[in-house]
Amino acid sequence: MANNHSPQNGVAVVMVPLPAQGHLNQLLHLSRLIAAVDNLTVYYAAAATFLRQAKLRAHHPSSIAAIKFHEFPDIPFHNPPPNANSSINFPSQIIPSLIASTNLRQPVYEFVNELSRSFRRVVVIYDSLMAYVVQDMDLIPNADFYRFRSISAISVCSFEEEEAPDDDSTAEILKEIPSMDGHYPPEFGEFLNLQSSASEIFSGEIYNSSGEIEGLFLDLLAKRNQEKKIWAIGPFNPVLKPENYNSKTHHELLDWLGKQELNSVIFISFGSTCSFSDEQVKEIAFGNWASRDELVSSVRVEKVVRKLMGSEEGDGIRKRAKELGDVVKKSLMEGGDTRKEMDSFITHITR
Numbered sequence: 001m002a003n004n005h006s007p008q009n010g011v012a013v014v015m016v017p018l019p020a021q022g023h024l025n026q027l028l029h030l031s032r033l034i035a036a037v038d039n040l041t042v043y044y045a046a047a048a049t050f051l052r053q054a055k056l057r058a059h060h061p062s063s064i065a066a067i068k069f070h071e072f073p074d075i076p077f078h079n080p081p082p083n084a085n086s087s088i089n090f091p092s093q094i095i096p097s098l099i100a101s102t103n104l105r106q107p108v109y110e111f112v113n114e115l116s117r118s119f120r121r122v123v124v125i126y127d128s129l130m131a132y133v134v135q136d137m138d139l140i141p142n143a144d145f146y147r148f149r150s151i152s153a154i155s156v157c158s159f160e161e162e163e164a165p166d167d168d169s170t171a172e173i174l175k176e177i178p179s180m181d182g183h184y185p186p187e188f189g190e191f192l193n194l195q196s197s198a199s200e201i202f203s204g205e206i207y208n209s210s211g212e213i214e215g216l217f218l219d220l221l222a223k224r225n226q227e228k229k230i231w232a233i234g235p236f237n238p239v240l241k242p243e244n245y246n247s248k249t250h251h252e253l254l255d256w257l258g259k260q261e262l263n264s265v266i267f268i269s270f271g272s273t274c275s276f277s278d279e280q281v282k283e284i285a286f287g288n289w290a291s292r293d294e295l296v297s298s299v300r301v302e303k304v305v306r307k308l309m310g311s312e313e314g315d316g317i318r319k320r321a322k323e324l325g326d327v328v329k330k331s332l333m334e335g336g337d338t339r340k341e342m343d344s345f346i347t348h349i350t351r
Helices: 021-035 048-057 092-116 128-134 153-159 168-175 186-197 211-224 252-258 278-286 298-310 312-332 337-349
Strands: 011-016 040-047 068-072 121-127 143-149 204-207 229-232
Touching (some): 011 021, 021 048, 040 092, 092 121, 092 128, 121 128, 128 186, 312 337
Parallel strands (some): 011 040
16 A cells, blocks of 8 residues: 655654564564555664664565664664573673663654654554653653563463463463573663563553464453553564565575475474573584483483374374464454454554
């Protein structure tokens, strides 16, 4: 859809991302979706270094052409190299940049306040870990605020330990989630406390999730906080092939995967908040897994792999995964549940 509008009658949407790649990327994709709507102008606001990082990670330039990027001057911060041998498996090297982002409080306020004079309404969608930066904006009369959760609904449910779920089955599931105690350094804990101590100005929350996947926990969150509307409008970060895609230039890993036998490869993701020592990386890449028993019995590993790869139960798991994937894809199409959630959010902010 075209994006033609008169600013005085239109709505501006301002994204305030946390300067960490997994967070930058999610709000960039949400910006792409909202920017396709008539009468909406989307601004993606961040310091110069992180704007550049977000743009470089976009699948191809045309996918973000409708987004207006607002650049704040870089704030100097210490940029230490990763410590692969740290006792805590957390990317502590990013903490200085997170702390530096708190200095955006005044620049972000001034930018949104300036937009508020030109647009009928300014909608601010901010990462939940940027609450400190946006807390003054409730002074702007024609601005609305929505908190974006970059993590899953089940994770949020598990973090809110003080509010016990009503459903016994849900409680049992949440008990299985490991505690985060000791999983990050004190400096990051202080950063989290700074965010949680900031004034809550949001009127609703957005999740990069789907009711088809996390409906149970999204319902639980809605029950816990009935005054705040929740929109689950994900997944909104699909892999897009460039318009001039050439299979001869894609990553060599894809060539390698294409040569493997069907159902012969298991993909394991440790997540972006894990780090490994050099020795651990070598073990993962080259270790003799058949003889490793320190953490998990090699016999158990073999049984799991055989179950996933060669048994009827494994076939059933893959079938259910494919069916779930198909359901989620349909939910993103016209008339699907996720598409309805997106339409509901757009209707809400353009009311």
